[in-house]
Amino acid sequence: MKSISANKWAHEEFGATPLGDVRRTRRLVDMAARAARRPSGKVAVVFDDKSNREGAYDFLESPHVDAGAVAGSMFAATAARAEGETVVFVALDTSMLTLTDVDEAKGFGPIGSPNRPARGLMVMNALAVDPDGVPLGLIDQRFWVRPDPSRGTIAERTERNRHRPFDDKQGAFFVRAAQAAIERLQAVKVVPWFVIDREGDNRNILQALNGMANAFTIRGTKNRCLTSREEERTVRESVARQPVLATDSVRLSTRGEHMARVATVAVRAKQVELRLRRNPLDPSSPLKLYAVVVRETRADGRREDALDWLLYTNAPVTTEEDALRVVRSYRSRWRVEEFHRTWKQGGCNVETAQLRSVDAVVKWATILSAVAVRIERLKYLSRNTPDAPATIELDPTEIEALKIERKSRYPGKPAPRLDMLTIAVATAWIAEMGGWMGQKSSGPPGSITIARGLQVLAIYTKALVDARSELTTRRRKPRR
Numbered sequence: 001m002k003s004i005s006a007n008k009w010a011h012e013e014f015g016a017t018p019l020g021d022v023r024r025t026r027r028l029v030d031m032a033a034r035a036a037r038r039p040s041g042k043v044a045v046v047f048d049d050k051s052n053r054e055g056a057y058d059f060l061e062s063p064h065v066d067a068g069a070v071a072g073s074m075f076a077a078t079a080a081r082a083e084g085e086t087v088v089f090v091a092l093d094t095s096m097l098t099l100t101d102v103d104e105a106k107g108f109g110p111i112g113s114p115n116r117p118a119r120g121l122m123v124m125n126a127l128a129v130d131p132d133g134v135p136l137g138l139i140d141q142r143f144w145v146r147p148d149p150s151r152g153t154i155a156e157r158t159e160r161n162r163h164r165p166f167d168d169k170q171g172a173f174f175v176r177a178a179q180a181a182i183e184r185l186q187a188v189k190v191v192p193w194f195v196i197d198r199e200g201d202n203r204n205i206l207q208a209l210n211g212m213a214n215a216f217t218i219r220g221t222k223n224r225c226l227t228s229r230e231e232e233r234t235v236r237e238s239v240a241r242q243p244v245l246a247t248d249s250v251r252l253s254t255r256g257e258h259m260a261r262v263a264t265v266a267v268r269a270k271q272v273e274l275r276l277r278r279n280p281l282d283p284s285s286p287l288k289l290y291a292v293v294v295r296e297t298r299a300d301g302r303r304e305d306a307l308d309w310l311l312y313t314n315a316p317v318t319t320e321e322d323a324l325r326v327v328r329s330y331r332s333r334w335r336v337e338e339f340h341r342t343w344k345q346g347g348c349n350v351e352t353a354q355l356r357s358v359d360a361v362v363k364w365a366t367i368l369s370a371v372a373v374r375i376e377r378l379k380y381l382s383r384n385t386p387d388a389p390a391t392i393e394l395d396p397t398e399i400e401a402l403k404i405e406r407k408s409r410y411p412g413k414p415a416p417r418l419d420m421l422t423i424a425v426a427t428a429w430i431a432e433m434g435g436w437m438g439q440k441s442s443g444p445p446g447s448i449t450i451a452r453g454l455q456v457l458a459i460y461t462k463a464l465v466d467a468r469s470e471l472t473t474r475r476r477k478p479r480r
Helices: 006-014 022-037 050-061 067-082 154-162 172-186 203-210 235-240 320-331 334-344 358-384 396-409 423-433 447-476
Strands: 087-098 109-111 118-129 135-144 191-196 215-219 246-252 261-276 285-296 308-313
Touching: 006 022, 006 067, 006 358, 022 050, 022 358, 022 447, 050 358, 067 118, 067 135, 067 172, 067 358, 087 109, 087 172, 087 334, 118 172, 118 334, 118 358, 135 172, 135 358, 172 191, 172 203, 191 320, 203 215, 203 261, 203 285, 215 320, 235 261, 235 285, 235 308, 246 320, 261 320, 285 320, 308 320, 334 358, 334 447, 358 423, 358 447, 396 423, 396 447, 423 447
Parallel strands: 087 191, 191 215
Antiparallel strands: 087 118, 109 118, 118 135, 215 308, 246 261, 261 285, 285 308
């Protein structure tokens, strides 16, 4: 991977954005670089001097800056990073941004449950992930405002919703994002493998994705019925009769009261013909897919939180290698959840933005989403390629500032040469600056401590650059 320090990364991500004036593009690149050094949802925190802060607000509120062009540049940068891969996983997931709108004057819509009303934006993110699990970037992103809920009882609203066309429903955003991602990745000769959680177990989504030039893995939420041509009645009944095709180990992170652990799973698979229909009285539309059941084995399989996945895929699953690839594809979906956590809470805190319009929020959220992906990529590069040089993410000045900070805390410890510092060591040092303890029980550095550390590193880097600039100015002054 090429060197992508904050400045170089910002130029790669947004340097080709067509905004009608080169000064606007320069402003965008500078804003992205500053947000990468000091990630925060509040513009006033990212830009600590008055002129740059005012310039950032003017840029975000300007009607001459197209939010679609800003996002398009980010998508193109992701496609460029994917070039050379045969297949990349694309995790599709929806999320909500809860935003401040006390007077309901900013144009946001209702989000969340009607019992807990809030205002904000809905968003669909399509995160590209390489086969090794390292995030490449967002290949599509769509924001929209939910309309206010219709009147009537729950039963009346449910009945009206049943008759709404699919294009007017939230599920249609999965299909639109997939179509856009296919177009962008096909331009660099890469095939996307879409990965969706339970929300993708929808008749329209399954049929639409099956008709596109892609592979997919979708987590099943329904034990669907099979056609009359099948011997068994349901998917799980049919797959349960198959022999174990593969075994694997799945690392599960901490969730609520359940601690992180490694689950041993058995994988079974079979090609099935699903009986899809809009309602029980409609004629069925058969769809042939492979059903893959991943179940935890041994004593842990009796746990309350035992792993049990039903996955649908249009990729053939006839060998052990095929089965393990489907499992690996679904595991890549966790990257988009981690991205959402980093984007919304882990340093970027996009929901703390207090801008005055939907358009301004979308532009700022787009920039911060690119920053969040950069943090996630740094995290996984340090885990997957720990011996790679730190220069793949940091420039020499940042590395030198990092060593200065390290030496101030550990004055007796020798530091490696600039060209010998690895990405794993550099990331650990950055995370320590952000509060990571560095103990065995701490686990590897996470997004939050990396984001905090980057903020501290930005201060040291700026101080180093300013000191050098002052020294150069003094040397150039003529002596009297």
